[in-house]
Amino acid sequence: MIGEPVEELPLPPPFMWSCIACELFLLRLARKWDDPAGCFWEQLETARHIVESHPGEVPPQHLDGCELCPEYARRGDDHAADVWAQHRARDLFMPPSLARLL
Template identity: 45%
Template sequence: MTLVPPPFMWGCTSCLLLYAGVLREARVGDGAVRAQLTLAAHLVDDHPEDIPPPHGAGCRVCPGYASAPDPARVARPWAEHRVREHFLPERTARRW
């Protein structure tokens, strides 16, 4: 199943190209994780207003970030974790 990205991503050429790379790597390459990380970084850098709030129940990653002793140190990786829900199925996005 392919997740349809939210509308804001359709209006951004970089989002579309990076998302196409995620789909391509998922089918034929071994760079799927790298492609996902690149798209997540773009979303955090260029679309900060679209970063979802922390996940609630069912996310095994967010509680660790929420309890980090230095919130500034984990802010970016936590945001990159949360934006993955824009282009990955929830179960996959919350895995890492």
Template identity: 40%
Template sequence: MTFPVPPPFMWACTTCVLLHHQVVASATAGVESVQPELDLSAHIVLDHPADVPPPHTDGCAICRGYARYPDPVTVSRLWAEHRTREHYLPPKMARQM
């Protein structure tokens, strides 16, 4: 599995580097836990909000589902966490949750 090179803002943040290492180590070891991914996504949303990508407009079923939610404020953090995954996961994995 090939992971994308994280963007510069992640390399400049010690927490991002450590959490990214956990994501890669977990996936490489075949650990079936998404907790490292969730931790990194939450960190990016909370500590680097300007670096959260915009909603996917290329047919992403998850973004489409979030966009239809009647109360966007309720899902805004989850939706943002979904979008941050493209910073550190292969595209096919990033769109799974």
């Protein structure tokens, strides 16, 4: 993964630009994007905010061969449901190759 080229960041959807908190999370993510320590926490914070504050904007289950969605779907607990929603929300602001790692 390190040293491999990553696709460009997708253009976040309009709802994220009309939410001050989303804008702040996106700015934090952008500032840390090239940091050698990574931007893991910024990704998680952004996804968590989307799930909690914009649940209707979370994309549906990935039906294009995602390896994680079937595993999340099998689990029936609330924590897994939240993590699965965060997994899907990452598609809104991360390249697919990175968004689907968690």
